[in-house]
Amino acid sequence: MTIAADRAPKTDKPVTRKRTITDRARGERSLGWRLAGPAFVVMLFVTLYPILYAIYLSLFNYRLTDPSGRKFVFLQNYGVALTDSLFWQCFVTTFIIVIVTLAVELVLGMAIALVMNRIVMPRRTLRTVVLIPYSIITVVSAFSWLYAARVDTGFFNHWLHFLTFGGFNLDYNWFGGRWSSLTIICLSEIWKTTPFMSLLLLAGLAQIDSSMEEAAQVDGATWWQRFYKVVIPNMKAALMVAVLFRTLDAIRIYDNPYVMTAGANKTLTLSMLVANETINRVEIGMGSALAVILFVIVLIVAFIFVRGFKVDLTTTGGRN
């Protein structure tokens, strides 16, 4: 078993490949596109036109209520957005949510995945129960956390009051300030999306050949050494996909803070700002520009992650 060695970069490969394009290589190329083509076409069919149209609209000063007043302003919308203090406030709020939820979910998701991977009893029950929050529709989960935290309808304050032997104020208003609101938003986000993380990490964990871990154990490696030197390197691809998609999804957080605070107390996120411009203020041009900015931010973060993890999914593994 040399999984790790298989993925080592083979620098001489492209040269030898180019020199002789055999029938087999040509067959492989056409099979490659025949297999990958349909997915590629379907993705572009739905998204290409809306994306290009949004980029086009972002160059105009355009209100839906005043179509005749549409005026080409080139990059002016971008300039206005990037110099607006509200934009940067939303930027900070969004990234606080992203960093806090990602850090907690990574640790929690990994812990849950490790337990699920090895547990004997209750194996199936745990694996099913853990996934339930992911199946609850985001709006519903947001409402239930909102009602749980509110002074009049909730149980949080009552339970905290009980657990601290009356030390916690029963009338504490979680939605009265920025940080306490963000705490509840992050908690419900973590509850809702940790299953995504643990499911992907479990799939990665289960692919690790247990004989490697056993060998390390025989050699006297501690639990932490085995985890850090054997487990993590062998599930790097799964780890990257889990972290990447969770982060990029978190950057676009919308439903959850919308239901909880509707942006009060400086809890407005970037996606909510986009929606406010396009739907409430019908500033289509500005809204599109903000959408494109959000999109670029997401792409930059994605680029950093893919580079940072040093995982190249396009290398064909297992070949010489």
Add this chain to the structure above:
Amino acid sequence: MDSTMSTKSKWWLSGASIPIMVWTLVPIVWIFATSLKSDAALGDQSKNTFGNFWPKSPTWANYKLIFNGGAKDLFLPALWHSIVICLSATIISVVLATFCAYAISRLDFPGKKLILTTALAVSFFPVIAMVTPLFNLWRQIGLFDTIPGLIIPYLALTLPLSIWILSAFFQQIPWEMEQAAQVDGATSWQAFRKVVAPLAAPGVFTTAIIAFFTAWNDFVFSLNLTSSNARTVPAALAFFTGASQFTQPTGAICAAAVVVTIPVVILVLLFQRRIVSGLTSGAVKG
């Protein structure tokens, strides 16, 4: 693996599952408790027990509302649409993504990076900015408020994620088996079908679960691209009204959430069996 584990660590793992289950289940039970509360009990602490958690006099009125009452015509078709649309989208998307990811991680052909990058880019364009042009396009070509009209955007929603998850998964499969098959004279396609597919099953089912929930959760597409013939549950919930026009339908929404979760749990149970059986078969050892 199981046989080598000491009894002590088995107990330790079972113990560790308790806090995980409590953390997961308390909000679920809370949703259920809320669905059993009458409108009066929602805001009145004296009508609830256990720290304002559980209603003293539980009522099924909210369930009656969604199955027989005012929300009946809204909820039941929506549930049906959700199941049909999300299952179709999941199956199509996972099949397409499996082919695509196999090609990316196993075959040498130009344009692999382009596919992965495009997948990432399209999946992260804000949905909210995509929906208006799509709405206009759908009206023109007659896909508005039809079931395929929602399956197609859900494919775009789930394909990128599926392609990435499966590519990562396929990369870690020990490919010696496939090579062995090819040495024995199998073509690339035969090696894929006979050797790789069984090895890949756990990854494929993991992806299917994630793709299904991604589609299941969608609110924006459903709200904007359907009116009645294809509206799914998340959008239908937005049209729920309470007993009177001025009360919030909190209890009814929670009741709907509970009902909607049941088929999903059954689905997870079915899929999850495949994950477990796939993961524990040690076909590649030695």
